[in-house]
Amino acid sequence: MTRISRRGLEGIDPSWDQLSIPLRVRFNEVDSMNVVWHGHYVAYCETAREVYLGARGLSYQAMELHDCPAPVVRMQLDYLRPARSGEELQVTCAQIPGGEPKLECRYEVRNGAGELCCIANSLQLFVDATGLPYLTPPPPVAQLFSAIAAARAARPAANPDAGP
Template identity: 30%
Template sequence: MGDWEPMVRMPLRVRYHECDPQGIVFHANYLAYVDMASFELCAALFGSHAAMLERGVDLVVAEAGLRYLAPCRFDDELVVSLGVERVGTTSMVIGIRIHRGEQLVAEGANRYVWVRTVDYRPAPPPEDARELLLRAQPS
């Protein structure tokens, strides 16, 4: 899914309670992992999520999609990688790859919309963040 390079890589270890009765990570937890990594992306752009909010903008998920390629289990060590697929005026598509070692176990993309913190209406991102995202977008 795309030829983007990761902007962030977040390691994690699967916790027991994240698995279903089959012993496999419950599918919705992969999106929770992506959400955790999205805060790392905010840190890469602004220093922290709080610093982003202080600039008057926030990010909301408008669309989420993952393709599951291999099951993960308790105590697996994963790395969630996020990279820029496309930058729009008030939105962006962030590519997702989740690896266990060298094995790609899930991939997909989320579409995020930039919003103003005062009314949560769509707004362009700060120009410095937009420039970083544009540089990371595949040509």
């Protein structure tokens, strides 16, 4: 039997700013094989990203209010292990540093045993009222990236002198 090699997305770097949320797989999210239908992983990632951005000070409502919405322009997922109905999942969202003013996030979906079920990437562009991408971040987005940088600097993995 030949195994499929796993080439694709890498996991989240421990030094990146990240936030995890718990989610329980609901019955209506599984298919006839009792595994999560692949499209629901996108919703899991979206939920984690919404919580992550809100925790860093820029909700989707604030993006609209300040005329800087951020539509998703690319999404990639690698499915590694099925999640099943009733399982508790941990969904982690991390901002990939260095791409500002675009927002690129990496996601990990893990089951209750800590096993990696899915890795994903999303790319969002902040756009103005006409739909054109900002070349430099407007003030609310600049504040978001400052909050992310501060949170990243405070992580023990990013700052070995910070202590336990």
